[in-house]
Amino acid sequence: MRFDVVVIGGGLAGYAAAIRLLEAGKSCALLSMGQSALHFSSGSLDFLNYLPDGRPVADFREGLAELAELSPGHPYALIGIEESARLALEAEEAFRRWETPLSGSLAQGSHFRLSPIGKLLPTWLSSRDALVAEKGPDGGPHWPYRSVSLVNVEGFVDFYPEIIASKLAAYGLKVQERSFTTPDLEIARGNPSEFRSVNIARVLDQKDNFNLLKDFLRALAPSSDLLLMPACVALNDGELLPKLSANLGKPVKLVPTLAPSLLGARLNRRLARVFLSKGGVLMPKDEALGFSFAEKGSGPARISALFTQNHEDMPLAATHYVLATGGFFSQGLKAEPTRIREAVFDLDLAENPGERAQWTRESVFQRQPYLSFGVKTDSNLDGYWRGAPIANLKVAGTLLGGFDPVRLGCGGGVALVSAFRAARAILSGEGAA
Ligand SMILES: Cc1cc2nc3c(=O)[nH]c(=O)nc-3n(C[C@H](O)[C@H](O)[C@H](O)COP(=O)(O)OP(=O)(O)OC[C@H]3O[C@@H](n4cnc5c(N)ncnc54)[C@H](O)[C@@H]3O)c2cc1C
Structure with a gap:
């Protein structure tokens, strides 16, 4: 089976990238092995609630500028703060186009939502029902x-x-x-x-x-x-x-209630429906297991085939691949006894996680280092393998390294901004290819 693009991961990032690519006329398959973080989330999408030093963000654009200074490895900083803001607006517009209306906007700044225990939390986009x-x-x-x-x-x-x-x-x-x-x-x-x-x-x-x-x-x-x-x-x-x-x-x-999250699940289902309505090929309950590289030429390495649980004998071939498998929670990252591993391609990580004892802190109230583990990329969101970019693999969403979505309150924003960045890079031929 051959497609222009195969997207791995059916969460916010995977669907957003896939739908954008379908809209641009690319043939697209999306495989996903299980539920996404949306099913356990508030259903509201956070853009950037706190800076790495703990200060709350009052104005998104000012927050982006400060973030880039304090945390140059954050995906927003890698993509560029102007570009990230522009892509966030593109995401807002896309939800309108996809007839999935959400309240809130970058221009208005954050609004408040209630957590299941009544805590008032800032956020970027919320269901109209929330x-x-x-x-x-x-x-x-x-x-x-x-x-x-x-x-x-x-x-x-x-x-x-x-x-x-x-x-x-x-x-x-x-x-x-x-x-x-x-x-x-x-x-x-x-x-x-x-x-x-x-x-x-x-x-x-x-x-x-x-x-x-x-x-x-x-x-x-x-x-x-x-x-x-x-x-x-x-x-x-x-x-x-x-x-x-x-x-x-x-x-x-x-x-919102304790998990499962109706508002999050509904958003995920809605995205799946939009994806299908635009001609996408959905492969649910299928897990990407391995891959092969094309024969080595002079340029950067290229993926030629993806082997999945349901397509072990008939691998999926595509011109481009987007990896949006999430972090530990969704098993995009795996913790082995002595190392952290990106589960499908064994991509390079953004930072060396160090010894196992350094991955976590004893108190749940302390910053947990493992939450910011993820894969290395550049401004085009190319995935890296053994020190060099792969020509036809983009990475999007929580799998990206260099940020802690829980502490900064930026998970939904990073998923959407990186998804639209990955799609744009594929459409305009930017990156290692
Ligand atoms: C419990 C929880 C609550 C959260 N709440 C919020 C919130 O309220 N607001 C907010 O903005 N952010 C929240 N976040 C952050 C959240 O991670 C992001 O907002 C965003 O939804 C992540 O999307 P994603 O597409 O990158 O990854 P995910 O949503 O994790 O999706 C990854 C998908 O890839 C699939 N997958 C993994 N490996 C494979 C494989 N090998 N083959 C095929 N499929 C695979 C998984 O099954 C999953 O469906 C929360 C995160 C968690 C874990």
């Missing part, structure tokens, strides 16, 4: 609501309404708590270990159950400026809650 607050003049949240009805599903334990209610009350909002159930939800609740956000949504999204929810919320609407629920409804349809809000005359919004 409860968010703009930054007020004092730098704190500006809530356009005064009274909130907070509706939990009875027996749902991955959400803490009391904590959320007390946090919102501390911001001056008047909160009434309610719980809701249906006969079908009661049956599902009989299996408590499966009573998780995504499974609840599968029940609640069914027409009869959704109508019961609608009636329940309708009764609360007159006494509420906002109807708030845990993110356990509207799994497949991003239009369901906007339509419900219009019907009730009051906004219905969601707060």
Whole structure:
């Protein structure tokens, strides 16, 4: 099987790169062995919340400039700060084109979202269904609501309404708590270990159950400026809650729950759908296992074939490859007893991780060195193998080295900026080729 591009990894970075390449007329296959980080995330995408010295970022563009000084190996710095900002705008525009509307923009700066335990966190782009607050003049949240009805599903334990209610009350909002159930939800609740956000949504999204929810919320609407629920409804349809809000005359919004993340899973599914609608070939539950190089000529090494679990005898051949397999969490990186290894190509790492004892720190509150491990690249995001760039391999997303997405709060931004950078480099022939 031959394609213009084979993308390895079906997370935010892999899909963004693949869809962009399809839009430019390239034939594209994407293989992915499992769920991506989106399924465990908030569903909001962070651009850059903190600098490496811990200072919060108030203005994204100023933050980028400071980041480049403090952390020249960060992917934004490697790509270039002007270029990173431009690619972030390109990503915002692409989501509009892909009919996947998200609130927030680089130009507006960060807005706030709530964590599952009610912590207010800055972010860049959020689902339109997520409860968010703009930054007020004092730098704190500006809530356009005064009274909130907070509706939990009875027996749902991955959400803490009391904590959320007390946090919102501390911001001056008047909160009434309610719980809701249906006969079908009661049956599902009989299996408590499966009573998780995504499974609840599968029940609640069914027409009869959704109508019961609608009636329940309708009764609360007159006494509420906002109807708030845990993110356990509207799994497949991003239009369901906007339509419900219009019907009730009051906004219905969601707060992320503990994993699995409905908002993240929905975004991942949406990207898969856009990819397929543009003619992409999806190979789910397939793992890239190995590769072969083309016969060595005078130029840089080129990958000629990719061997996968499902295509061991019939390797995937492509003019270009994009590697977006994520970090340790998604097994793009593997920790062996004495070394860290990029799992598919054994690419060069951005920095020497040192001895095993140096990979982690004892206290979970300390900076964890392993979180910034990743592969070496250059401004074109070429992958490197034994000291030299590979002519036809770009790397994107969390697999990139030189940054700690947790400490800096920049995971979603790096995934998108690097995905669009990789696509652009392929389309314009930039890089080691
Ligand atoms: C638990 C968690 C929560 C997070 N929450 C947030 C958040 O709220 N906001 C934010 O901005 N960032 C968050 N991040 C950071 C997150 O990593 C990035 O935002 C982004 O989603 C990463 O996308 P990615 O495409 O680079 O990698 P991933 O999402 O990790 O996707 C990699 C994909 O590659 C596949 N894969 C791996 N190896 C192979 C192989 N050999 N063959 C085929 N497929 C393979 C995996 O199965 C996976 O589907 C979070 C990260 C984690 C781990």
